[in-house]
Amino acid sequence: DIQMTQSPSSLSASVGDRVTITCRASQTISTYLHWYQQKPGKAPNLLISGASTLQSGVPSRFSGSGSGTDFTLTINGLQPDDFATYYCQQTYSFPQTFGQGTKVDIK
């Protein structure tokens, strides 16, 4: 199985901050990497697909980059609605594995 490792596991930030979350794959996955946002009691919501393609309706302050094994999710200008847990997922090979999540909370 491909292991997905996110860092940090949690972070505290203030409204307006720039936040960066990284995701590393245990082997190359091209750009078959997707980012999700999950709020308590809700299902994950797809934010970015193919490492860098913003989904329809997702604010432009979210961006993704990377290829191969190293990927980044950036939030430019954190908003109150962005406090949540973020997950990466690889769909390069089965089983399609997820990172352990990064919880973003209020400083």
Next chain:
Amino acid sequence: QLQLRESGPGLLKPSETLSVTCDVSGGSIGSSSYHWVWIRQSPGKGLEWIGSIYYTGTTDYNPSLKSRVTISVDRSKDQLSLRLNSVTAADTGIYFCARQQYRNSGLDPWGQGTLVTVSS
């Protein structure tokens, strides 16, 4: 707009069979070349991909669960099903269904999930 809604037993005893369904509305489960996916979430293991079924009926399963899991589709009901045999406490979690446009795409949308607890 496509919507997914899971239903499950809530509480199971060890060794019983978990059976969860996912009702698809706002679209037909068999009309387009999508993959339909089951994922679960537990405090101990985070998000875990269980398996998927293509609209043709071809399935892929997580090797860690393959001996116990069956995913199927009922096109007449626009319903996706998951069966997991011989459950233990480790199978406790929230079970989600989701759609995947291509095998390598992200998952969108997801259902709201259904909590299944395994306890004696």
